[in-house]
Amino acid sequence: MRESFGDTSPQPSPHFAPPTSQNAEREKRSPRVLRILALPFLLVWFAVFQSAAAQPSCVVLQPAAFSNYVAHFDDMEDENVTNFVPNAKSWEWLQKEIPFFACPDREIEELYYFRWWSFRKHLEQTAHGFVFTEFLTRPVPVSSAVGHQLLEGRWLRDQNFLDDYICSWLRNTNGPQSLHKYSNWLEDAVYQRRFVVQLLPDLVRDYHQWEDEHLSTNGLFWQYDVRDAMEESISGSRTNKNLRPTINSYMFGNARAIAAIARLAGKQSLAGEFEAKAGRLKKLVQKRLWNPEAGFFEVVRDNGKFSDAREELGFIPWYFELPDHEAKYAAAWAQLSDPGGFAAPYGLTTAERRHPQFRTHGYGHCEWDGAVWPFATSQTLGALANFLRDYDSSAVTPRDYFDSFLTYSHSQHAGGRPYIGEYLDETTGQWINGKDGRSRFYNHSTFADLVITGVVGLVPRPDDVVEIWPMLPEGTWKWFCLDGVSYHDHVFTIIWDQDGTRYHRGSGLIVLADGKEIARSHKLAKLTGELP
Secondary structure, three states: OOOOOOOOOOOOOOOEOOOOHHHHHHHOOOOOOOOOOOOOOOOOEEOOOOOOOOOOOOOOEOHHHHHHHHHHHHHOOOOOOOOOOOHHHHHHHHHHHOOEEEOOOHHHHHHHHHHHHHHHHOEEEEOOEEEEOOOOOOOOOOHHHHHHHHHHHOOOOOOHHHHHHHHHHHOOOOHHHHHOOOOOOHHHHHHHHOEEHHHHHHHHHHHHHHHHHHEOOOOOEEEOHHHHOOOOEOOOOOOOOEEOHHHHHHHHHHHHHHHHHHHHOOOHHHHHHHHHHHHHHHHHHHHHOEEOOOOEEOOEOOOOOEOOOOEHHHHHHHHOOOOOOOHHHHHHHHHOOOOOOOEEOOEEOOEOOOOOOOOOOOOOOOOEOOOEOHHHHHHHHHHHHHHHHHOOOOOOOHHHHHHHHHHHHHHOEEOOEEOOOOEEOOOOOOEEOOOOOOOOOOOOOOOHHHHHHHHOOEEOOOOOEEEEOOOOOOOOOOEEEEEEEEEOOEEEEEEEEOOOOOOOOOOEEEEEEOOEEEEEEOOOOOEEEEOO
């Protein structure tokens, strides 16, 4: 039996604080003042994920009840690399920076804190500000997972870390060139995190650079599989300029994000230009990269032919909500839970298991011919959440999402301890490339963001509507709590308490803003409320 930390005592649990006069006093605190960030230049922005001028406190959960998780993580490794926050300071830093989460599944709860603890290891202070690394053993950031890193990091209370990191890519010497070493969705991630008007010229310049470097004459973007960070794939090549669903979906999302930021800046002509770019890509991806025989988005090789391989990258268009709401596209999701498709004991495979070239490209050289990559799983779960919320289809259900998430959680272990590496065997769960310095604590995927936006279901949006849409199937958990979430200049608490006996605030799905209830539902389903 795995050791359990956190909620081990009888009711009432030390995880939470029932309503008291002290909590009531806390609820009266003044709204926190939105501040302009201390960047080298002035950012004019509308905050969705704010930078904390004062530390928000949890309303329901008691952070100290989770400190044993972090003490355990600190003790279980030799700290081969130390960056801005050493292990000795990890709990002090985490309790100031992260939202707290409690649920009845100890494996998920532990992994939530482990992934934050691991993410913290990659925060590096340089002469030009803060950055996040991908490999602990390599101090220079890598651009392949910058989108994942920004989406994970948007829930930190102090957003100065991410502001510096974005600027390092767009404005520092060699940053723009290094950014283009790998395909990425930087603009889309920046937009989802907050709308930064002052960065608009940089984002436009970045997009035009991608067009100059990778736009083919047919209007689609080409890329080598290795520069999609998906080398040794069935469909790809390190030298052939193939048309891939990856980069084309990323550029669709980036164009749409620039259009939205331009509208915020009052630049309607620029917004129209990038809306048109997104529209053209949407049309071309569906026309050229959809294989009707396979019923899947596929790579088109430089000879003009489909790769004839369903790969997990074929789900990426839904990560940006690119496909039309048509049954022929929705049918692709049937492959998710098919053992001949992408379903395997230890996760979603990067290529369909029935393919004759599945796992034939060697071993230990970053192969994307079928092994499970958390990078891709994070994308697929994000795409699936979008599909379940925004597409009217019965092809998949929240149970498919949660089962895939559970497998993803279970796979992130090695030797009975939490672990995150590069990629793993789909049938044994063994991490490939081992536990050497290169792979340990690999910062190449998301987890906390999937808990917050997926399982709990806080759906980020730019308006004054707070939307909660859990991907947790009804009847799975009797309770959960996400507390201390900085969002839209308020501190949010999201509670699911099926019968009201866990947190003593009534039954159902409950949303608190600064300690005050703004929405409630008796069902674990979509719930909306208005910002205070």
